[in-house]
Amino acid sequence: MSTTKGLEGVVATTSSVSSIIDGVLTYHGYNIDDLADHASFEEVVYLLWNHRLPNAAELKDFKEKLSEAATVPQEVLDQLKTIPVDSVHPMAVLRTAVSNLALFDDSADDMSEDANREKAIKLQAQLPTLVTAFSRIREGKEPVSPKSDLSFSANFLYMLTGKEPDEISEKAFNKALVLHADHELNASTFTARVCVATLSDMYSGITSAIGALKGPLHGGANERVMKMLSEIGDVSNAESYIKDALSRKVKIMGFGHRVYKNGDPRAKHLKEMSRQLTHITGETKWYEMSIKIDEIVSGEKGLLPNVDFYSASVYHSLGIEHDLFTPIFAVSRVSGWIAHILEQYDNNRLIRPRAEYTGPSVQKWLPVEER
Ligand code: ACO
Numbered sequence: 001m002s003t004t005k006g007l008e009g010v011v012a013t014t015s016s017v018s019s020i021i022d023g024v025l026t027y028h029g030y031n032i033d034d035l036a037d038h039a040s041f042e043e044v045v046y047l048l049w050n051h052r053l054p055n056a057a058e059l060k061d062f063k064e065k066l067s068e069a070a071t072v073p074q075e076v077l078d079q080l081k082t083i084p085v086d087s088v089h090p091m092a093v094l095r096t097a098v099s100n101l102a103l104f105d106d107s108a109d110d111m112s113e114d115a116n117r118e119k120a121i122k123l124q125a126q127l128p129t130l131v132t133a134f135s136r137i138r139e140g141k142e143p144v145s146p147k148s149d150l151s152f153s154a155n156f157l158y159m160l161t162g163k164e165p166d167e168i169s170e171k172a173f174n175k176a177l178v179l180h181a182d183h184e185l186n187a188s189t190f191t192a193r194v195c196v197a198t199l200s201d202m203y204s205g206i207t208s209a210i211g212a213l214k215g216p217l218h219g220g221a222n223e224r225v226m227k228m229l230s231e232i233g234d235v236s237n238a239e240s241y242i243k244d245a246l247s248r249k250v251k252i253m254g255f256g257h258r259v260y261k262n263g264d265p266r267a268k269h270l271k272e273m274s275r276q277l278t279h280i281t282g283e284t285k286w287y288e289m290s291i292k293i294d295e296i297v298s299g300e301k302g303l304l305p306n307v308d309f310y311s312a313s314v315y316h317s318l319g320i321e322h323d324l325f326t327p328i329f330a331v332s333r334v335s336g337w338i339a340h341i342l343e344q345y346d347n348n349r350l351i352r353p354r355a356e357y358t359g360p361s362v363q364k365w366l367p368v369e370e371r
Pocket of ligand 1: 006186216217218219221250251252253254255256257258259301303306307308
């Protein structure tokens with residue numbers, strides 16, 4: 001038996017949801033650059049789940065369904081109010097709340113295609129409600145109900161702040177959602193597929209995926225990028241901070257990628273958004289620091305920024321609390337997780353690889369008093 005640490009380069013499944021070929025990311029054949037520049041997040045979700053873009057009537061209908069499903073059961077909202085807000089990370093809250101949603105959905109264990117499609121809509125629509133409701137509850141405010149006439153992007157920002165966002169913020173946030181929606185067999189998507197390949201339910205698959213996304217080597221990196229930027233504080237400190245970290249073999253969050261060795265195609269969009277938004281807020285230092293860090297890390301280590309690096313200054317510029325960055329990643333990526341879960345159910349086989357045993361050879365049993 002031979003092993004590949006971290007399953008690097010192992011092709012573990014077929015999929016038609018998204019592809020990374022020669023450094024180019026596509027969602028079902030559509031280049032991420034085109035989608036980032038032109039698509040609404042709702043169109044992208046439809047594409048991922050239906051393998052084609054919607055026409056105008058289908059898009060209208062899809063938006064209405066998402067809007068109708070956005071209200072979460074009161075019991076789940078009430079539970080959010082019991083959480084010790086000072087010590088709990090919103091990703092842990094989201095993981096628990098999504099699991100909790102299943103308890104109030106009669107069709108949670110109904111594995112029919114129709115029931116799964118309905119659950120898909122509910123999960124996609126309700127994650128934003130959960131994230132924004134928790135954010136407001138911990139600030140001592142009441143959750144804001146979604147508005148049916150707002151886009152998915154605008155609704156998130158509205159439910160977060162209680163104010164309808166301006167057009168620039170809505171567009172920027174929409175683009176960030178589009179860029180994060182799917183990414184082939186990343187760690188959290190693989191987790192979701194492994195989970196549902198046992199024929200477990202969709203809520204279990206999404207709950208598992210949220211747990212995987214939470215880690216700093218995956219989705220948790222974006223919050224840590226902002227922590228690093230805040231510690232550096234000013235562009236004049238960037239060089240010494242980064243060189244010192246690299247000399248101590250500390251990983252610089254937001255750099256490197258298992259698949260992309262010549263750069264993450266999503267990063268340039270976020271970089272440009274970071275430039276524009278920090279210019280608008282007048283806090284250009286976040287962008288300037290990011291550029292400097294990018295120069296140093298690529299120069300010293302040959303590592304390029306991934307999707308998480310510039311998204312940190314983008315979300316900060318949109319006025320979003322730093323510990324909500326990873327939950328926002330989940331709000332978008334749930335669309336990809338669901339697409340992969342539906343694909344897995346459609347052509348399922350249990351995912352059960354092997355491990356090469358490295359423990360001791362046969363040992364003699366000793367009764368407890370002889371050990
Ligand atoms: N900073 C400094 N050194 C790094 C970094 C980094 N960000 N990333 C990789 N390296 C170094 C490693 O230390 C290692 O060096 P060595 O060979 O001298 O030991 C070498 O590059 C290879 O790194 P691995 O960790 O083996 O690469 P792997 O493919 O396993 O990991 C990963 C990819 C996890 C993304 C890694 O680059 C990393 O930890 N980056 C920082 C965290 C991060 O940004 N995660 C988000 C990824 S994108 C996403 O999930 C949404």
